[in-house]
Amino acid sequence: MDWFRRFLGLQPTDNEEATESAVQPAKPIATDAPTQPNPIGKKENLAPSMETLPKRPRDLPPSELDTDEADMIAADGRTRKLPPLETVQPEVGHQLVYGQLSDVGQMRDNNQDAVLSFVSSASLSQAAPNFGLFVVADGMGGHENGERASAIATRVIAKHVIDEIFIPSLSGEIGSSADRPTITEVLREAVQQANHVVSEQVPDGGTTVTTAAIIGHAAYLAHVGDSRAYLITDEFIEQITRDHSLVQRLIELDQLTPEDAVEHPQRNVLYRALGQNDHLDVDPVFRQLPPGAFLLICSDGLWNLVKREEIQQIVLEERDTPQQACQRLVEMANDRGGTDNITVIIVRVPN
Amino acid sequence: MVDTRQFAIEPNKDLLGVDGTLQQNSVLNNRYRISGVVGVGGMGSVYQARDLQFPDVERYVAVKEMLNLSQNRDMREQMKGNFEREANILASLSHPAIPAIYDYFTIKDRAYLVMEYINGKNLEVILSQLDETLPIDMVLGWAIELCDVLDYLHNRPTPIIFRDMKPSNIMIDVNGRLRLIDFGIARVFQQNKKMTMIGTEGYSAPEQYKGSPMPQSDIYALGATLHQVFTNEDPRLHAPFTFADRPIREYNPNVPPMLEAVIMKALAYDPLQRYATAREMKEALETVRRAMQGSVTAAISLGEVPSEAVEEWGSEQTSSKSQLRWKFKVEDEIRSGAAHHEGTLFVGARDHNLWAIYADSGELRWKFATEAPIVTNPDIYREGPTVLIGSDDHHLYSVDIPTGRLHWKLQTKGPVRSSPSVIHGHVFFGSDDGYLYAARMSTGRAAWRYAVEAPIRSQPVVLEDMVIVAAESGDVVALDLSGQFKWRFSAKRTVISTPAIHDGIAYFGSYDYHLYAVDIKNGWSIWRFRAGKPIISSPVVVPEEEIVVFGCADGYIYAVDLFNNRERWKFQTDNQVVASPAYENGNIYIGSVDQNIYCIDAQKGRELWRFQTEGPVTAKPFILDGVMYIGSLDHNLYAIKA
Numbered sequence: 001m002d003w004f005r006r007f008l009g010l011q012p013t014d015n016e017e018a019t020e021s022a023v024q025p026a027k028p029i030a031t032d033a034p035t036q037p038n039p040i041g042k043k044e045n046l047a048p049s050m051e052t053l054p055k056r057p058r059d060l061p062p063s064e065l066d067t068d069e070a071d072m073i074a075a076d077g078r079t080r081k082l083p084p085l086e087t088v089q090p091e092v093g094h095q096l097v098y099g100q101l102s103d104v105g106q107m108r109d110n111n112q113d114a115v116l117s118f119v120s121s122a123s124l125s126q127a128a129p130n131f132g133l134f135v136v137a138d139g140m141g142g143h144e145n146g147e148r149a150s151a152i153a154t155r156v157i158a159k160h161v162i163d164e165i166f167i168p169s170l171s172g173e174i175g176s177s178a179d180r181p182t183i184t185e186v187l188r189e190a191v192q193q194a195n196h197v198v199s200e201q202v203p204d205g206g207t208t209v210t211t212a213a214i215i216g217h218a219a220y221l222a223h224v225g226d227s228r229a230y231l232i233t234d235e236f237i238e239q240i241t242r243d244h245s246l247v248q249r250l251i252e253l254d255q256l257t258p259e260d261a262v263e264h265p266q267r268n269v270l271y272r273a274l275g276q277n278d279h280l281d282v283d284p285v286f287r288q289l290p291p292g293a294f295l296l297i298c299s300d301g302l303w304n305l306v307k308r309e310e311i312q313q314i315v316l317e318e319r320d321t322p323q324q325a326c327q328r329l330v331e332m333a334n335d336r337g338g339t340d341n342i343t344v345i346i347v348r349v350p351n
Numbered sequence: 352m353v354d355t356r357q358f359a360i361e362p363n364k365d366l367l368g369v370d371g372t373l374q375q376n377s378v379l380n381n382r383y384r385i386s387g388v389v390g391v392g393g394m395g396s397v398y399q400a401r402d403l404q405f406p407d408v409e410r411y412v413a414v415k416e417m418l419n420l421s422q423n424r425d426m427r428e429q430m431k432g433n434f435e436r437e438a439n440i441l442a443s444l445s446h447p448a449i450p451a452i453y454d455y456f457t458i459k460d461r462a463y464l465v466m467e468y469i470n471g472k473n474l475e476v477i478l479s480q481l482d483e484t485l486p487i488d489m490v491l492g493w494a495i496e497l498c499d500v501l502d503y504l505h506n507r508p509t510p511i512i513f514r515d516m517k518p519s520n521i522m523i524d525v526n527g528r529l530r531l532i533d534f535g536i537a538r539v540f541q542q543n544k545k546m547t548m549i550g551t552e553g554y555s556a557p558e559q560y561k562g563s564p565m566p567q568s569d570i571y572a573l574g575a576t577l578h579q580v581f582t583n584e585d586p587r588l589h590a591p592f593t594f595a596d597r598p599i600r601e602y603n604p605n606v607p608p609m610l611e612a613v614i615m616k617a618l619a620y621d622p623l624q625r626y627a628t629a630r631e632m633k634e635a636l637e638t639v640r641r642a643m644q645g646s647v648t649a650a651i652s653l654g655e656v657p658s659e660a661v662e663e664w665g666s667e668q669t670s671s672k673s674q675l676r677w678k679f680k681v682e683d684e685i686r687s688g689a690a691h692h693e694g695t696l697f698v699g700a701r702d703h704n705l706w707a708i709y710a711d712s713g714e715l716r717w718k719f720a721t722e723a724p725i726v727t728n729p730d731i732y733r734e735g736p737t738v739l740i741g742s743d744d745h746h747l748y749s750v751d752i753p754t755g756r757l758h759w760k761l762q763t764k765g766p767v768r769s770s771p772s773v774i775h776g777h778v779f780f781g782s783d784d785g786y787l788y789a790a791r792m793s794t795g796r797a798a799w800r801y802a803v804e805a806p807i808r809s810q811p812v813v814l815e816d817m818v819i820v821a822a823e824s825g826d827v828v829a830l831d832l833s834g835q836f837k838w839r840f841s842a843k844r845t846v847i848s849t850p851a852i853h854d855g856i857a858y859f860g861s862y863d864y865h866l867y868a869v870d871i872k873n874g875w876s877i878w879r880f881r882a883g884k885p886i887i888s889s890p891v892v893v894p895e896e897e898i899v900v901f902g903c904a905d906g907y908i909y910a911v912d913l914f915n916n917r918e919r920w921k922f923q924t925d926n927q928v929v930a931s932p933a934y935e936n937g938n939i940y941i942g943s944v945d946q947n948i949y950c951i952d953a954q955k956g957r958e959l960w961r962f963q964t965e966g967p968v969t970a971k972p973f974i975l976d977g978v979m980y981i982g983s984l985d986h987n988l989y990a991i992k993a
């Protein structure tokens with residue numbers, strides 16, 4: 001999260017503030033708080049075009065100052081730790097790491113799934129944001145329609161999110177105003193745009209989409225269809241998207257047990273997908289990810305064949321090598337028949 | 352009359368058009384001369400043909416063609432047998448709303464069913480060509496006729512379940528007569544598809560997907576059909592079984608509530624909650640018709656109302672479950688909430704006073720007079736102990752709790768309508784002069800102030816390392832605890848609502864009709880939810896339900912999902928809701944300008960009870976040890992068993 005605080009000229013939280021003190025106005029209140037060192041070179045590194053200072057600096061006539069109060073600066077009542085002088089220090093688990101794999105499976109002769117990961121890791125630099133975008137799309141339709149639909153949807157979504165979130169954040173334009181769409185809205189627009197392009201260019205195809213933008217520890221998802229996203233920690237695995245499938249609706253209405261759904265003749269029937277209708281309802285999902293947690297996105301080729309406990313176990317066993325976890329999960333699905341295309345992305349958020 | 356292009360045995364390739372349909376004027380089975388295609392179905396076409404058996408009259412028939420696509424010979428024979436059996440059953444039916452079957456035969460890979468020709472359109476086509484809604488009494492007539500034909504089918508010696516009730520299977524002829532077509536005979540030729548498909552039947556009942564259709568499944572599909580006729584919303588374009596999310600009367604207010612109730616009962620998920628028989632539903636519809644014609648003014652009997660509605664009526668009757676402990680009358684309106692310290696409640700009023708009242712007895716302990724009305728909530732400085740309150744007389748007061756005497760006061764340059772927050776030995780509050788103040792509790796002197804440059808009417812939210820405050824300009828500003836700017840979020844209009852903080856997110860409402868979720872690390876907006884009017888109410892987060900709850904000037908109390916920003920429920924009151932909710936033990940407590948204080952189940956949004964005061968309620972309830980304390984514009988402070 002640090003990079004955009006820097007870009008927006010915002011103050012860091014907690015005890016990091018020394019690293020930023022170069023851009024703060026001098027403290028107006030006399031204090032015996034620890035003197036805060038100015039890290040060398042920090043100031044120059046700040047992008048000059050950004051709003052590095054509050055628009056409206058505070059105004060504090062001296063007469064109103066409570067100058068006899070020496071402890072004010074520690075207003076939270078705690079002694080502040082002296083911040084480290086060296087701020088540029090690589091740290092294990094400090095970055096977004098991910099793995100990704102898409103496999104045709106054992107039964108199909110083409111892969112209609114599409115997958116995309118875009119990661120900008122910035123914990124060592126101020127020039128690029130700590131940002132990740134992930135897309136899984138499972139296309140459907142005869143001939144080449146399925147793979148075309150999923151590919152087009154993936155490209156359109158990536159372009160829109162990068163244009164509307166990543167690029168503006170680099171130039172400091174993204175910000176905090178109701179005049180701009182919220183991040184959730186940008187993701188929804190991206191999927192809706194993809195819907196229109198797919199309808200236009202692949203009239204006989206359709207696709208699911210599950211996409212996630214990860215900014216710091218916050219995950220913003222947009223979802224349509226029956227690809228899935230899971231949140232995985234040491235303690236639990238939770239499906240955070242809801243399948244837009246007939247059987248899922250029947251389960252929600254207590255008309256079907258999850259066990260029966262596995263065998264249900266209409267288990268592949270979706271009621272929502274891209275490329276079907278001009279109007280598309282997109283599910284947004286927002287989650288704060290616990291430090292060190294994993295986000296896994298996959299197509300039904302994985303979750304139909306690998307139980308969620310198994311998914312959790314493999315992800316945790318390979319916690320430092322998500323790519324290895326992807327490999328093992330795809331192998332497991334293939335060992336069990338590989339009846340469909342199998343696609344998986346695993347993202348580990350920083351500690 | 353001799354037709355030279357007869358073909359007695361099988362359709363010759365020459366007689367098929369490029370798309371595999373029979374060409375005009377080709378003669379089928381030596382008897383039916385095709386005059387055109389009238390419909391295309393899943394398994395083949397439906398033709399209009401002239402029956403040459405009757406050369407002197409122009410008798411037209413409809414010929415439904417079905418392709419037997421099965422590759423396997425045995426399979427094909429089996430399907431042919433099924434077809435003939437089904438055709439025989441159909442031919443034995445006799446009902447004015449069922450087209451007569453005249454003939455059937457098989458030619459090579461095609462099966463044909465010859466029936467009465469209906470000069471009309473199917474209902475799906477009619478709906479798609481419609482600009483306005485259909486007259487209600489006309490639809491009601493069709494609905495009754497459909498119940499009648501279902502009743503007929505369900506009561507055959509071997510009951511027939513229609514299984515495919517939907518607008519495209521209902522035809523209305525030029526005389527306005529209705530006919531049910533397509534008895535699913537084509538199903539015998541269908542093959543199982545395994546691929547992922549998009550689109551469900553949309554009209555089918557939940558149990559039908561378990562492969563166990565029953566008469567009630569037809570009733571559900573009829574309900575779905577009628578729902579579409581009145582709303583013109585195609586259920587195939589929505590998530591399955593979501594009719595209740597599209598209330599008929601919201602689309603078409605002319606539909607009488609009784610009729611809506613009948614349709615919604617037909618659409619119950621549980622077959623046992625629907626009408627037990629088509630006859631029963633028919634009778635309910637006839638009652639509606641009589642009521643509409645004015646011949647019956649009596650209300651529909653309870654048995655004909657869907658169970659949902661009954662439950663709603665029931666909940667209103669439970670309304671006086673609450674219990675008044677005491678009430679205390681002050682000298683003017685109470686607009687703001689109360690605070691508590693060791694058995695004493697504190698509340699400000701427009702009569703300029705801060706009142707201290709014993710919580711158990713409702714007796715006066717002391718009152719402290721300021722120079723102008725008070726519209727802010729008090730807060731407690733426990734180390735004093737003192738109670739802090741802002742007044743329209745421009746001051747923030749710290750009042751000694753044991754004595755009720757002034758501890759100190761701090762002057763600003765405008766009315767103080769921002770409730771104070773006491774924490775870390777400091778008090779944070781805003782003023783209409785546009786500043787956020789931080790003052791030391793021990794001395795009452797400002798440690799710093801920060802120019803937000805617009806009146807502040809919300810309470811500052813103080814966290815471990817920052818203070819967040821909202822202003823009239825619509826700006827929500829975060830500062831660190833020494834008054835250094837961190838970030839700003841700008842709503843389109845005023846924010847009076849005090850942010851609720853949960854899991855790193857600030858939730859607050861604005862006059863711009865939105866509830867915002869903003870990341871407190873950087874002020875980025877995560878999502879927003881649009882209500883119907885300005886949101887003045889300060890939200891409360893209910894972590895157990897993963898919802899945020901708030902009132903709105905549109906009269907509703909909303910619960911919005913934290914993770915997908917969709918409405919979980921909303922609860923309607925009879926006037927604006929500017930008050931803030933409190934949450935306690937699974938319940939939401941909130942007042943409305945309609946003079947009531949409501950207790951609502953946080954999970955479902957159902958009313959548990961309400962308590963009526965004699966004036967609008969704008970204060971936030973304060974709940975302690977199972978008792979709710981809340982003031983009203985009727986000048987009273989109430990203590991009510993929560």
Ligand SMILES: Nc1ncnc2c1ncn2[C@@H]1O[C@H](COP(=O)(O)OP(=O)(O)OP(=O)(O)O)[C@@H](O)[C@H]1O
Pocket residue numbers: 389390391392393394395397413415450466467468469470471472473519520532533534535536537538
């Ligand atoms: N007896 C008839 N007279 C006139 N038109 C008819 C008649 N039967 C059917 N049609 C027309 O043909 C269309 C298709 O007919 P039908 O619903 O029987 O076949 P289908 O849709 O192929 O069947 P299924 O729904 O089982 O696939 C109808 O919507 C209607 O417009």
Ligand SMILES: [Mg+2]
Pocket residue numbers: 392519520533
């Ligand atoms: Mg039909």
